[in-house]
Structures are given as structure tokens and as C-alpha cells.
Amino acid sequence: MRLRQTRIDRTPLRVALALAAGLLSVPALAQVTPVATISVSGEAQVSAPPDLAEIDAGVSTEAKTAREASEANNAAMGRVLLALKGAGIEEKDFQTSRLSLQPQYAPNRAGPNAVVGYRAANRVTIKLRDVTKVASTIDLLVAAGANELGGINFMVSSASKLLDDAREQAIADARRKAEIYAKAAGVTLGPPVSISEEGAPGPAPFRKMAAGMAASAPVAQGEETLQVTVSVVWAIKPAGQ
Template sequence: MSKTVAVIGAVSLALLVVVLVVQLVLVVPSLGALGPGAEQTGVMVMGEGKASAQPDVAMVNIGVETRSATAKGAADANKGQMADVMEALQGIGIAEEDIQTADYTIYPEMQSSEDEPPRVIGYVASNSLLVKIRQIDQVGDVLDAVTEAGANNIYGIQFTIDDPSSLREQARAEAMADAQSKAQALADLAGVGLGKPRLISESFVEVPIPYPAVERAPMGGGVEVPVSPGQLEVSVSVQVTFDVR
């Protein structure tokens, strides 16, 4: 009885192996048909395009930092000083919706020495605003006004374009023309005809003009703040796969 079972088991296993082999033979050709054959023919190229224009908006990060023996004292001093800065901004024509609180912190100021452990000697309140200036030629006047009003940190100035869509379209058209030209050259060298684009992917980069932090001291005494917006460049890259014929 056990021999019969063993024989039947061996036959079943052999049949199973045959079935699996047949299935593998049937599946592999179907996978090969989807592999790197006719489906993968074509020309893939990268195209690049750039467009630039003068920025029409400046983003300025303005800060007020105050110190006191207590956290409340630092906060109260900061509140009054920042109110003066806000008043100066609105007085020069900056709309309320173009002024946004960027950061507000209160932290202890520590002092340490070799003989003693660190100890708290006071508190610092720091408040910063992100201000959008819609008239580029007003940047220097704004910086002068806020520093006179009590702002003691300018964390950075960034020039940009409020609506860069038209620049992006110009760069995109140039990138596609570049891709078309490269693909045509490759097709000519290969002795094939160039067909229509089958697949297109795009990436773009907008490069603003950053400026380093500026402290209040160099801007005191009514000295005019020099600013130069320069140019803003938009770069578009496309990867295009063309059919060939």
C-alpha cells in the first residue's frame, strides 16, 4: 500500500513539473513580446530652454530683536518697537496683506565662564516680518524707513517675478524646439524618419537673486541703501521620446 502511494506521489510530482514547465514556456514568449523589442524603438532626447526678465517684486525679511532682564520685558519692548515698524511700512504705502509674520521667538540669553556653569542673564524676543514690495525702486526707501523705526535686522532680500508663467512659456517653447532639433539630427544620422512625440516630461527652475543679511549699523545716518534687482532666469528642461519610421 505504501509503495502504491509513493508511486502515485511520484507520478503526481512529475505531472506537476511538466505542467509548470509548459506554463513557463507559454509565459516567457508573452513576456518577450513586451520586452525591449519593437515597443522600445524611438529617439529620446533632452531639450533645454531659458528665459529671463527683470524682477518686479522684492521679498524682504525684516526683524526686530529686543533684550530685557525678564521675558515679559523683552516681549513688551519688542511689541512696541514692531508696532513702530508696522506703522512705517504702512506709511510708505505697503498694504497690510503684503505684510506677514515670519517668526516670533523668546529665549533666554545665557552667559558661561570657565569657573561657573551657564546662567541666564536676560531674555531675547525676536520678531520678523516677510514684506512684499511691489515697486522695486521702493526697496531702498522701505529699508531706510523700517531701520529708522526700530528694525535692527534685515535677514535677506529676494527679487522675483510675481507671475512667472509667461517666462515659463517662453522657456518651454525653446526647450521643445531644442529637443526637436536634436531628435531630427539623430534620426538623420541613423537613416530613419522622425515621427511624433510619444512621451514628454518637464522640469523647471526659477533662479531668484538672493542678497546677504544687512545689519542696521551700516544703514544709519540717512545713508541710502543700494539695491540691484538684476535679472531673474527661468530654465525649463524637457525629456522627449519621438517615434521613428
């Protein structure tokens, strides 16, 4: 019987040995040249009269027992809510924002503090879609029994569109600055390498007012100003390229 010989291809092994011995070379990775850049910031702001307002108001009551304080507070807030409904404000536009019931302690008494009563509080946030009704709504709240007013927040319903306009203006401002730098440095401005918005515009703070000054107090709505700042990195190249 004749044994059949099998031929083994050792080419891959020879290649691997040659690579290990340094006989074959692999092309080196291309060197990456850093891109020259100019980094600038652009700013823009837009103003618009507010078309929405929020009023923070509430009722606080005190009594000897927690139950009495709570019941008195519920009745007082019920009158406030009825007054809001009677003024034509839809239920979807006012919402309870905080409820609390806390013990009251005798002041300046030695030893363990003794509970002398309870204080209940109920606050509501009212959204007004007609900013001309802010002053009359405050008068209404006070007349209905609200004895706490946190403040007023004026807003612009189309803030997103206004901010988009400001963003376009901020990019244009950044390009203007970058072109000035490029010209002064004797280089040509290339495309933007990165764009980032610095911070997010937040809501306007509440305008605080004292409850005692609420009735018939004049309210000036003014304008809301929205500002955008962007940071842009521009590529630059030698002039003429």
C-alpha cells in the same frame, strides 16, 4: 404513469474537455514589437526684469526678564509697522514670519548655565509691488528701529506665462536635437513617445545683506532668469517610411 425524460445539453462540457486535452487551440496573443526611440533633452531660458520684491526684516531686543524683553520688542515692532503703514504700504503686503523668545546664558561659566537675560525677536516679510522702492523701504525700516535684515527676494509676477514660453522653446530645442541624431543615424523621426519636465523651477534665493550696511545701500534689481529642461523620447523608423 410515464416519466418525462429531460434532455441535458452536454456541449459546453465537451468543449471544456477538448480545451483541457489540447484538441482545440486559442490564437496566441500578437507579439508586441518594441518601438525604436531616441531620447534627448531640450533646454530654454527666459529673462525678465522683476516687478515684485520681498524684504525680510525684524527687531530683536534683550532684557533681564522675559516680560521686559517681550514688551520692549512689541513696542519696537509696533513702530516699524506704523512706519510701513505711513509709507503707504498696505497691511496685506506685510506679514509676521517669525516670533521667538529665548533665554540668554552667561558665557564661559563653570557648572550649570545660569540664565542672565532673555532675547525676543519678531520678523516680518514685506512685499513691494514697486521694486524702485526697495532702497527707500530699507532705509525706512532701519530708521524705525529694525535691527535685523534677512535679505531681499526679487520676483516676476508673470513667471507662469514666461515658463510656458520657455517650455515651448525647450520642446523645439529637443526636436532640433532629435532631428540631428535621426539624420546622422539614417532614420526618420516619428512622434514623441513621452515628455517629462526635469525638476520644477524654484524661487530665487534671498540676497543676503548685513543690517549695518542697510541704510542708503544701493540695490540693483537686475533680471530674473527662468530655465526649463524637458526630456523627450521620440519614436524613430527607417528612412523613407
